[in-house]
Amino acid sequence: MEARNEGKQKIFEIFKEFMTGITKLEELGNAANNFLLRFQQGLSILQRPPIVTSSKLIENIIKKNETRRLKSYIEAGCINIHDAAQSTRALRTSLSGLSDHLIKAQCLLRELERLADEAGLGMETAAQVDKESSDELVTCDEETTTLPFPEVTEYATLIAVVYSMMKQNYAMQEKIVRSLSFKSSSGELETYTLMWAFFVAAFDVATKMMDYQNKLVLAPMVRVGTLSFRMLAAEYGADITYGEEIIDHKLVKCERRINVASGTIEFVEKGTENLVFSTCDEERNRVVFQLGTSDAVRALKASEIVCNDVAAVDINMGCPKAFSIQGGMGAALLSKPELIHDILATLKRNLDVPVTCKIRLLKSPADTVELARRIEKLGVPALAVHGRKVADRPRDPAKWDEIADVVAALSIPVIANGDVLEYGDFSRIKAATGAASVMVARGAMWNASIFSPKGKSHWEDVKKKYLRKSILWNDDVKSTKYTIKEMIAHHSCLELPEGKSISKADTLEDLAQLYELEDYYWTVKNIRPLTHDLNYVL
Numbered sequence: 001m002e003a004r005n006e007g008k009q010k011i012f013e014i015f016k017e018f019m020t021g022i023t024k025l026e027e028l029g030n031a032a033n034n035f036l037l038r039f040q041q042g043l044s045i046l047q048r049p050p051i052v053t054s055s056k057l058i059e060n061i062i063k064k065n066e067t068r069r070l071k072s073y074i075e076a077g078c079i080n081i082h083d084a085a086q087s088t089r090a091l092r093t094s095l096s097g098l099s100d101h102l103i104k105a106q107c108l109l110r111e112l113e114r115l116a117d118e119a120g121l122g123m124e125t126a127a128q129v130d131k132e133s134s135d136e137l138v139t140c141d142e143e144t145t146t147l148p149f150p151e152v153t154e155y156a157t158l159i160a161v162v163y164s165m166m167k168q169n170y171a172m173q174e175k176i177v178r179s180l181s182f183k184s185s186s187g188e189l190e191t192y193t194l195m196w197a198f199f200v201a202a203f204d205v206a207t208k209m210m211d212y213q214n215k216l217v218l219a220p221m222v223r224v225g226t227l228s229f230r231m232l233a234a235e236y237g238a239d240i241t242y243g244e245e246i247i248d249h250k251l252v253k254c255e256r257r258i259n260v261a262s263g264t265i266e267f268v269e270k271g272t273e274n275l276v277f278s279t280c281d282e283e284r285n286r287v288v289f290q291l292g293t294s295d296a297v298r299a300l301k302a303s304e305i306v307c308n309d310v311a312a313v314d315i316n317m318g319c320p321k322a323f324s325i326q327g328g329m330g331a332a333l334l335s336k337p338e339l340i341h342d343i344l345a346t347l348k349r350n351l352d353v354p355v356t357c358k359i360r361l362l363k364s365p366a367d368t369v370e371l372a373r374r375i376e377k378l379g380v381p382a383l384a385v386h387g388r389k390v391a392d393r394p395r396d397p398a399k400w401d402e403i404a405d406v407v408a409a410l411s412i413p414v415i416a417n418g419d420v421l422e423y424g425d426f427s428r429i430k431a432a433t434g435a436a437s438v439m440v441a442r443g444a445m446w447n448a449s450i451f452s453p454k455g456k457s458h459w460e461d462v463k464k465k466y467l468r469k470s471i472l473w474n475d476d477v478k479s480t481k482y483t484i485k486e487m488i489a490h491h492s493c494l495e496l497p498e499g500k501s502i503s504k505a506d507t508l509e510d511l512a513q514l515y516e517l518e519d520y521y522w523t524v525k526n527i528r529p530l531t532h533d534l535n536y537v538l
């Protein structure tokens with residue numbers, strides 16, 4: 001067991017270092033791309049064809065405007081000496097920038113090769129450890145002896161694949177840079193810039209896969225986890241932000257719209273203005289869409305509507321509310337492993353984004369571990385575990401020790417959830433459970449600055465900041481009211497005038513007035529064109 005943990009720890013460290021190198025390489029590639037574009041621009045100025053002086057029309061224009069400057073311009077072959085000198089300088093700077101890029105990229109690539117080799121060795125050692133432990137455990141039951149050791153292998157494979165892509169990318173960049181000359185044709189340059197940009201895009205897809213290690217996670221929360229709250233949490237330091245649970249029946253009725261005015265992607269019930277979910281490009285790599293479902297086909301149909309705009313899809317398997325249980329969703333799934341299999345396998349097979357789920361504890365730790373193992377075998381990249389049972393109330397303490405049992409039994413990252421109320425609790429729950437990442441719900445709802453390593457801001461400041469975000473992202477007023485009321489109820493009292501005024505507010509403008517944010521409200525409104533004219537269905 002110890003050798004396994006050491007192996008895991010080592011590969012995570014290699015992976016982290018590798019990805020830091022990859023990010024640097026990406027930055028270098030982007031900077032070099034600018035040099036390439038400048039080269040293309042500079043050359044196009046130098047290669048501009050001269051004016052056809054034999055044309056009657058041009059001849060007339062020249063005659064009518066004949067000045068000394070125009071004459072010398074035509075005599076010089078229609079090249080402005082100043083522009084030409086500038087373009088030549090730009091070409092030389094671009095070429096030297098590109099050569100410089102190759103040298104730096106090659107150094108980085110060598111470092112990445114070393115890490116890829118280390119990861120390969122780690123994989124071999126892991127295989128050896130696996131073999132030895134299965135030899136030792138031949139007398140135990142089958143499940144124990146065949147336990148996989150996937151993390152090391154998966155990380156090492158990912159490193160190998162990304163490294164090989166980067167090597168190919170470098171080879172292509174080298175070829176492009178070596179073939180650049182003042183005689184390169186515009187067609188050639190067009191192809192080079194396209195190829196360069198294509199590799200950057202392909203690289204993005206390969207590396208922006210969701211990583212569930214060492215993450216601070218905003219939990220899914222109905223009515224709270226809308227776009228503005230997710231953006232607020234991310235600003236304070238949340239790495240992954242779950243949206244509120246949305247039921248598949250509702251999502252399948254939606255169409256996707258781009259709201260140009262507010263810069264959001266919206267999923268709106270067809271034939272209505274009922275906004276069901278909204279997101280934006282900025283959170284594309286961290287937002288997890290949480291789905292409520294009891295049927296694999298419907299879950300797929302619903303997920304397909306949003307999957308291109310989110311980082312991952314998660315299935316809610318923990319909601320104990322009557323409407324969920326009666327609909328066979330949420331915690332009702334915990335006792336239906338075949339249905340869990342159906343849903344997760346269908347989504348995994350058909351979607352390109354990671355598919356995960358969030359569970360609660362079952363009656364006994366052994367039952368929870370058994371279910372978690374079944375889920376792991378379906379190939380999910382992570383599992384979120386809320387440390388309470390279905391019958392527990394929020395005031396009952398979360399059972400971190402039972403989350404620890406799940407962590408010990410699984411190889412995939414576990415996201416521990418329950419009773420994280422201070423920044424210090426992130427490390428406490430990690431130490432107590434061994435979980436890879438930590439998820440927080442109420443602690444964030446009451447004060448989203450819980451994610452900040454600098455310490456919490458005053459809740460009143462956070463509340464105002466949240467309202468500004470709601471105005472900016474044009475959030476639903478009902479969600480905004482609900483969330484602000486939750487903050488007040490926790491820190492103050494809803495019976496005071498502030499709470500009563502919030503209950504009476506009908507619009508975001510009313511709320512803005514209440515908190516003296518009218519100027520902000522109108523500034524945002526005025527810089528947005530009329531939303532309805534710009535909405536269109538894609």
Ligand SMILES: Cc1cc2nc3c(=O)[nH]c(=O)nc-3n(C[C@H](O)[C@H](O)[C@H](O)COP(=O)(O)O)c2cc1C
Nearest residue numbers: 219220221222244245316386418419420440441442
């Ligand atoms: C207002 C609110 C809404 C919630 N909505 C969801 C939800 O949509 N999906 C879900 O899986 N859990 C939901 N939960 C449960 C939380 O995600 C979390 O599991 C639970 O609150 C325990 O975490 P905590 O102790 O940090 O609050 C909700 C909790 C709260 C307080």
